[in-house]
Amino acid sequence: MRLCVRGSMLKLSKAYTCLGGCNCSTDVVTSGIEVYCRGKNMHRIPAEALAREAWGSVVIDFGLNELSALPANAFRGQTKLKRLILDHNDIEKVVNKVFFKIVNVQDLDLSRNLMPKLPELFLKKLPKLLYLDISINKITKLPRSVLGRTVQLLTLSANGNMFRSIPQKLPTSLIEIQLANNAIKNLTSLDMDALYDLEHLVVLDLSGNGIEFIFNGVFSRLANLKVLDLSQNSLDSVSAATFDGLRNLEALFLQNNPTLNYIPATTFTNLPRLKYLFLYGCGLRSVSIPDTGLNVKYIWLFGNPLNCNCRLVSLAMYLQTSKV
Incomplete structure (x- = not known):
C-alpha cells in the first residue's frame, strides 16, 4: 500500500x-x-x-x-x-x-x-x-x-x-503566557510572586480582565519581556513604577482603558527599548512626553478626548524631533 x-x-x-x-x-x-x-x-x-x-x-x-x-x-x-x-x-x-x-x-x-x-x-x-x-x-x-x-x-x-489571579508555581521555562479575558481585577503582591521566577518570559497578555489596580513593581523580574498587553481593562492610572524592570519591553498595549485619563510624563522613561505604544480608545485629555530617554517609533492616540493645551506641547515636540 x-x-x-x-x-x-x-x-x-x-x-x-x-x-x-x-x-x-x-x-x-x-x-x-x-x-x-x-x-x-x-x-x-x-x-x-x-x-x-x-x-x-x-x-x-x-x-x-x-x-x-x-x-x-x-x-x-x-x-x-x-x-x-x-x-x-x-x-x-x-x-x-x-x-x-x-x-x-x-x-x-x-x-x-x-x-x-x-x-x-x-x-x-x-x-x-x-x-x-x-x-x-x-x-x-x-x-x-x-x-x-x-x-x-x-x-x-x-x-x-x-482566573482571579496569575497562577502560582508556573514553569520557569515559559516564554509566553496568555491570560486574556479572565477575572483578574487587581495585580497584587501575590501576582508579583507568581511572576517572580519567570525570567525567560517574552509575551504576557492580561487584556480584557477588567484590571483596576497594578501593584508597583509587579513586573519587575521580567527583564526579558518584550510584549505586555494590558488593553481592554479598567485602569485609571499608571506610572513609572508600574513598569519597573521592563528594560527590554518593545510593545506596550494600553488601549481601550476608558478610565485612563492621565499618564505622567515620566511613566515610560525606564523603557529604553519601547517602540510601539498603544494608547487609543482611552480617556486621555493630555499626554506628556519627556524630551529624552525614549525610543518610541509608533504611538496610537486616536479615540481620546485630548484637549489642546500646553501639556500637548511636549508631545508635539517629541513627534517632530523623533519623526514618529
Missing part, C-alpha cells in the same frame, strides 16, 4: 487501516501516522481501535466533536504521539492517568471545553510538553503542582477562563 503525502510517496504497512470515519496521512519527516477525526460527531474515544490501528500516531485530532469524558485508557500505547488535539468538545473532567502513557507529547490542546478544574497530577508524565492550551474553559485556578513537572513548557494559553 502506498500513500501520496505532500508530493512524496511513502510506503505504509499493509496491516495499517485508518479509524473508521476518520482521515489519516503520514508525516513525511517522521513517517508517523496522523489521525484526523475532527468534526465526526463522536461521543467517545474509540480507545481499543485507536490502540490497535493507530499505535504509531504522531498527531491525533479529536477536536470539534461531542466528547464529554476521557477514559484513563484513551491513549494507551501512543508512545510516539507528539500532538494531541481535543478542542471544541464538552469535556468536563480529566482523570489523572489519561495522559500517563503519552510521554512524548509536545503540544496539548484542551481549549473550548467545559472543565472547571484540572487534576493535580494530570501532566505528571508529560516532561516534554512545550505548548498547553486550556483556553475557554471554566477553570478558576491551577493546583500549585499541576505544571511543576512540565519543565520545558514554552507557551501557556489560558484565555477565557475564570
Whole structure:
C-alpha cells in the first residue's frame, strides 16, 4: 500500500487501516501516522481501535466533536504521539492517568471545553510538553503542582477562563503566557510572586480582565519581556513604577482603558527599548512626553478626548524631533 503525502510517496504497512470515519496521512519527516477525526460527531474515544490501528500516531485530532469524558485508557500505547488535539468538545473532567502513557507529547490542546478544574497530577508524565492550551474553559485556578513537572513548557494559553489571579508555581521555562479575558481585577503582591521566577518570559497578555489596580513593581523580574498587553481593562492610572524592570519591553498595549485619563510624563522613561505604544480608545485629555530617554517609533492616540493645551506641547515636540 502506498500513500501520496505532500508530493512524496511513502510506503505504509499493509496491516495499517485508518479509524473508521476518520482521515489519516503520514508525516513525511517522521513517517508517523496522523489521525484526523475532527468534526465526526463522536461521543467517545474509540480507545481499543485507536490502540490497535493507530499505535504509531504522531498527531491525533479529536477536536470539534461531542466528547464529554476521557477514559484513563484513551491513549494507551501512543508512545510516539507528539500532538494531541481535543478542542471544541464538552469535556468536563480529566482523570489523572489519561495522559500517563503519552510521554512524548509536545503540544496539548484542551481549549473550548467545559472543565472547571484540572487534576493535580494530570501532566505528571508529560516532561516534554512545550505548548498547553486550556483556553475557554471554566477553570478558576491551577493546583500549585499541576505544571511543576512540565519543565520545558514554552507557551501557556489560558484565555477565557475564570482566573482571579496569575497562577502560582508556573514553569520557569515559559516564554509566553496568555491570560486574556479572565477575572483578574487587581495585580497584587501575590501576582508579583507568581511572576517572580519567570525570567525567560517574552509575551504576557492580561487584556480584557477588567484590571483596576497594578501593584508597583509587579513586573519587575521580567527583564526579558518584550510584549505586555494590558488593553481592554479598567485602569485609571499608571506610572513609572508600574513598569519597573521592563528594560527590554518593545510593545506596550494600553488601549481601550476608558478610565485612563492621565499618564505622567515620566511613566515610560525606564523603557529604553519601547517602540510601539498603544494608547487609543482611552480617556486621555493630555499626554506628556519627556524630551529624552525614549525610543518610541509608533504611538496610537486616536479615540481620546485630548484637549489642546500646553501639556500637548511636549508631545508635539517629541513627534517632530523623533519623526514618529
